[in-house]
Amino acid sequence: MASAHPDRLTRSGPRTLPPLALAGGAALGILFVTLPLVGLVLRAPWRSTLTVLGSPEALDAIRLSLLCSLSATALGLLLGVPLAWVQARVSYPGRSLVRALTTLPMVLPPVVGGVALLFAFGRAGLLGGALFDAFGIQLPFSTAGVIMAETFVSMPFLVLTVEAGFRGVNPRLEEAARTLGAGQWRVFRTITLPLAAPSVFAGAVLCWSRALGEFGATITFAGNLPGQTQTLPLAVYVLLETRPEAAVLLSIVMVVVSVAVLVGLRDRYLRIG
Amino acid sequence: MSLLLTGGLRLGDLDLDVELELPGGEMVALLGPNGAGKTTLLRVIAGLQSLDHGRLVLDGDILDDPGAGTFVAPERRSVGYLFQDHQLFPHLSVTANVAFGPAARRLPDARARAAKWVGRVGLEPQAQARAAQLSGGQSQRAALARALAFDPQVVLLDEPLAAVDASTRAEVRHELKRHLDGHQGVKLMVTHNPVEAAALGDRIVVLESGRIIDQGVLADIAQRPRSRYIAEMAGVNVWRGRAEGSLVDLGTATLAAPQTHLGAVFAVVHPAAVSLYRKPPSGSPRNVWRGDITGIELTAHRARVRIEAGVPLVAEVTPAAVADLGLEVGQVTWASFKATEVQVYPA
Numbered sequence: 269m270a271s272a273h274p275d276r277l278t279r280s281g282p283r284t285l286p287p288l289a290l291a292g293g294a295a296l297g298i299l300f301v302t303l304p305l306v307g308l309v310l311r312a313p314w315r316s317t318l319t320v321l322g323s324p325e326a327l328d329a330i331r332l333s334l335l336c337s338l339s340a341t342a343l344g345l346l347l348g349v350p351l352a353w354v355q356a357r358v359s360y361p362g363r364s365l366v367r368a369l370t371t372l373p374m375v376l377p378p379v380v381g382g383v384a385l386l387f388a389f390g391r392a393g394l395l396g397g398a399l400f401d402a403f404g405i406q407l408p409f410s411t412a413g414v415i416m417a418e419t420f421v422s423m424p425f426l427v428l429t430v431e432a433g434f435r436g437v438n439p440r441l442e443e444a445a446r447t448l449g450a451g452q453w454r455v456f457r458t459i460t461l462p463l464a465a466p467s468v469f470a471g472a473v474l475c476w477s478r479a480l481g482e483f484g485a486t487i488t489f490a491g492n493l494p495g496q497t498q499t500l501p502l503a504v505y506v507l508l509e510t511r512p513e514a515a516v517l518l519s520i521v522m523v524v525v526s527v528a529v530l531v532g533l534r535d536r537y538l539r540i541g
Numbered sequence: 542m543s544l545l546l547t548g549g550l551r552l553g554d555l556d557l558d559v560e561l562e563l564p565g566g567e568m569v570a571l572l573g574p575n576g577a578g579k580t581t582l583l584r585v586i587a588g589l590q591s592l593d594h595g596r597l598v599l600d601g602d603i604l605d606d607p608g609a610g611t612f613v614a615p616e617r618r619s620v621g622y623l624f625q626d627h628q629l630f631p632h633l634s635v636t637a638n639v640a641f642g643p644a645a646r647r648l649p650d651a652r653a654r655a656a657k658w659v660g661r662v663g664l665e666p667q668a669q670a671r672a673a674q675l676s677g678g679q680s681q682r683a684a685l686a687r688a689l690a691f692d693p694q695v696v697l698l699d700e701p702l703a704a705v706d707a708s709t710r711a712e713v714r715h716e717l718k719r720h721l722d723g724h725q726g727v728k729l730m731v732t733h734n735p736v737e738a739a740a741l742g743d744r745i746v747v748l749e750s751g752r753i754i755d756q757g758v759l760a761d762i763a764q765r766p767r768s769r770y771i772a773e774m775a776g777v778n779v780w781r782g783r784a785e786g787s788l789v790d791l792g793t794a795t796l797a798a799p800q801t802h803l804g805a806v807f808a809v810v811h812p813a814a815v816s817l818y819r820k821p822p823s824g825s826p827r828n829v830w831r832g833d834i835t836g837i838e839l840t841a842h843r844a845r846v847r848i849e850a851g852v853p854l855v856a857e858v859t860p861a862a863v864a865d866l867g868l869e870v871g872q873v874t875w876a877s878f879k880a881t882e883v884q885v886y887p888a
Contacts, residue, residue, distance in 0.1 A: 444628040446615040447587050449645035449691060458641075462632050 305523060312520055313513040320514045321521070328495045329503035329518065336411065336499060337479040340418035341426075344475045347419075348426040349468065353456065355427070356434035374424045381420055382488025389416065389489075413490035414497050421485050422478035426471035433467020434460060470533060477529045481522065542566075544695060544727045546586065548595010549751065557581055557751040558595075568721060568728040570742025572735060574770045578751040579731040580625070583697045586729070587622050588615035599694065599727070616645070621693035625700040627684035629672035635659060635683045636668045642691035658686040662720070678709045685720060696721065698730035702737055714740055735759060735774050747771060765886050767807060778810045780852050781888055789885060793851030797828050797880040805888040814882035815856035817846060818875040819866055829877040830854065834870050837863065848876055 285291070313320070320326060355367060373381055389396040389407045399405045407413045437460050445455045461468070483501040490497040492506065500518055507515035542565030549558035557578040563569055571579050584590035585597065588604065591612055597605040604613045621642075629638050640655035648654060659668050662682040667675060675683060681704060688696065698717075705713045718741055721728060732738050738745050739759040747755040747762060747770075755767045763775035772779035782791040784802035789795065796808055816822075822829060832850025844863045848854045856876055868874065 438628075440624065440626075440628050441630060443589050443615075444622070444624060445630070445641065445645070446589070447618075447620055447622040448642035448687065449616045450641070451614070451616050454645060459630060 308516055308519055308523065311513075312516045316513065317517060320511075320517045323514075325494060325503065325507075326514065326518060329498055329500045330521070332411070332414070332495070332498065333480060333500040336414045336418055337476050337482075339415045340422055340479040340482075341472055341476040343415065343419045344423040344426045344479075345468075345472055348423050348471070348475070349430055349461075352427045352430035352471075353434055353460070356431045357439075357460075370427055371424045373421050374428075378421055378482065378484030378486075379488050382417060382485035385413075385417060385420060385485065385489040389413075408489055409491040409493065409497060411490075411496055414486050414499060417485040417489045418479035418482045421482050422475045425478050426475035429471030429474060430464065430468050433464035433471070436467070437463045473529055473533055477526060480525065542600050542694060542726060544586065544600075545598045546582070546595070548592050548597075550581070550585070550590065550593040552581060552590070555581060555751055557585075559748070559751070559753050561746065561753060563727045563729055565727050566725045567743045568730065568741060570738035570745045571729060571731045571748055572733065572738040572742075572745050573748035574733060577748045579733075579748055580699055582748065583622070583699055583729065583731055586695060587620045587697060588613060588618050619691075619694040621688035621691070621696045623681075623684050623688045623696070623698040623701055625703055627672075627680050627704060629675075629680060629683055629687070631672050634669045634671060635664055635675070638672070638683060639686045639690045642687060646691050648691060654690055655686075658690045659683075662686045662716075677705045678713050681705055681713060682716070685717065689720070689724070693726065695727040696724060696729070698728075700732055701730060701741075702732075702734070717741065735763075765807065765884075766809065767888070772809070776812065778812060778815075778853075778855055780808050782806060782808060784885060787880070789883075791852050794830060796883060798883045798885045799881045800885065802885050802887070806885050807888050809884045809886075810854075810878055810882055812845065812855045812857035815854065815858075815876050815878045817856050817858055817862070817866060817868065818877065821875050822877050827877050827879045828883070829875055831873065831875055834868060834872050834874055837868060837870060839863070846874075848874060850876060 286294075321330075351370065355363065355370075386393060386408060388394045389399070391397060391400055391406065391408070396407065399407070407416060441459055441463070442455050445459045446452075450458065481501055482499070483505070486497065486499060487502055487505075492498050492502050494503075498506070500522055504515045504518045504522075507518065544563040546559060546561045546563075549556070551557075555576070555578050559582065561582075571582065573579050581590060585592060585605070592605045592607050594607060596603060596608070599618075602613075603609070603611050604618055605611065629635075630641065633641070636652075636655050636659055639658050640651045643651035643654045656668070659665060662685060664679060664682055664686070667679055667683075672680060672683070681701065685701075701717055702710050702714060714737065721741075730738075730741060732741075735745075745756060745759055745762055746753055747768065749768050749770055755762050755771065762771060766772040766775055766777065766779045769779060780789075780791045780794075780796070782789045782796065782805075784790075784798065784804060784806045786801045786803075787798050789798055789802070789806060789808050791808070798808065821831075830848075830850035832848040832854065834846060835849050835853075836847035838845040838847075839860055842860070843857055844860050846856045846858060846863070846868060848856060854876055862868075866874075
């Protein structure tokens with residue numbers, strides 16, 4: 269997958285200074301993004317790192333965040349991979365409409381997503397009432413609700429990435445496998461999925477990191493109950509009022525995770541830089 | 542064993558409609574220009590494309606019959622398909638590629654079977670290599686082993702030598718013949734190269750614009766071409782027209798023939814029998830056409846002059862004649878050939 273013009277975007281020829289407006293804008297852009305991060309690092313009470321991160325509140329939030337974001341990724345894979353395959357390989361009327369609907373959560377304000385989830389799965393919602401009456405299941409304001417909110421918001425990242433991956437698999441290879449005696453399911457398992465594995469991995473990581481940072485839909489649909497639905501971003505928001513140093517340290521935890529994801533994905537999958 | 546295909550389909554510009562019987566043990570070479578529908582015909586037999594009308598029958602079993610709503614999925618047909626660009630699975634080793642068919646069809650000892658075929662095509666040293674590490678010839682052998690490893694009743698080969706270097710083509714052709722000669726099933730290969738068709742095929746079927754226009758051995762097909770494609774291939778002029786007595790009406794030109802015929806005919810003239818003049822020639826009764834020179838191809842010993850004279854015509858003269866007559870593209874010329882040089886046969 270080498271790019272056709274590796275240095276298409278690189279200026280060549282004699283060294284010249286970039287125009288002031290562009291260089292100045294770029295410098296301001298860099299400052300704008302890095303200054304808050306620098307602020308975080310400078311303000312962090314490094315001496316109390318262990319006590320803050322070791323407190324039951326913080327541990328609960330970290331544990332919940334890991335549990336919910338990983339569960340959301342698993343759920344996203346379970347639902348998103350089949351959806352991506354159908355979108356990539358089956359042509360049916362209304363396919364672009366389905367694509368628009370399933371990617372909507374990417375552009376929707378997360379709070380709106382949370383409200384929508386309430387109207388679907390809340391006690392008075394479309395499905396929620398029936399679920400409660402039949403099984404006594406109540407999704408809002410539960411850990412399961414956090415997982416649902418995170419999946420709702422983050423799955424589109426996975427679907428789009430994996431769909432592009434499936435489209436990148438040469439359909440002739442799948443045809444060759446069919447002539448060799450493999451049914452469609454076997455072709456998917458042995459040819460399509462292994463060849464699209466890098467995209468599935470990248471999609472899962474993007475989905476996971478988006479789920480980890482989810483705030484709006486979670487607080488709207490699942491509330492902010494410590495130990496049950498209070499994930500890291502929610503804990504940071506609450507702690508900012510009462511113990512700002514703790515909020516800073518928890519924020520840094522998330523920054524470190526995000527940076528690790530970016531660095532890990534950069535060369536192999538995202539092709540940035 | 543035999544395969545019978547009658548009917549066809551429309552696909553974009555292609556309108557395929559054929560009647561083709563392939564007896565087991567015989568290698569049939571499907572010869573035709575690009576876009577004739579050769580690959581589509583293979584895909585129909587493999588089940589990668591369904592018929593619009595007609596039926597496909599293998600040994601009494603109906604594989605495709607849109608009229609009756611019957612369609613057997615490709616994985617349920619016994620068809621080994623050697624693809625033009627091989628389509629080896631890039632994430633699997635050579636052995637795993639070859640074992641794919643036997644494993645998918647749940648044959649006993651898929652691995653051992655694959656190893657046997659890898660050995661048979663001489664790829665033991667590359668058994669664990671990936672497709673990207675193979676040369677064109679090795680990749681072709683791996684693809685052939687993969688297509689044959691589950692003992693298919695039908696073997697399809699799409700331009701089997703196209704992706705092989707010219708330097709090793711003769712050798713690969715030899716190997717291909719050796720591996721396929723013993724196969725008693727239905728064998729069909731597609732090529733646009735008449736030499737390959739003659740070298741590998743027991744019988745040649747000519748497909749043009751979705752129709753079978755001729756079949757037989759190459760010598761017969763080239764002797765009496767039934768299309769411009771075959772005529773070009775054989776290097777002769779061929780026209781289709783209506784004969785009345787010793788005259789053949791070609792629509793935009795008329796031809797004098799040695800014998801009398803009636804009805805639709807083909808007329809063939811060898812380019813070497815055509816003479817060219819700057820002025821209208823006089824003399825014995827013969828065919829004289831006035832035309833414009835549209836192209837001149839010069840080689841060391843001869844020149845092929847293309848002329849548009851109502852119908853296209855190629856004359857083969859010496860390079861000296863081109864110089865002497867001062868022939869140039871765009872010029873008007875008179876082409877003449879004796880009636881006795883014209884061969885006429887029913888269309």
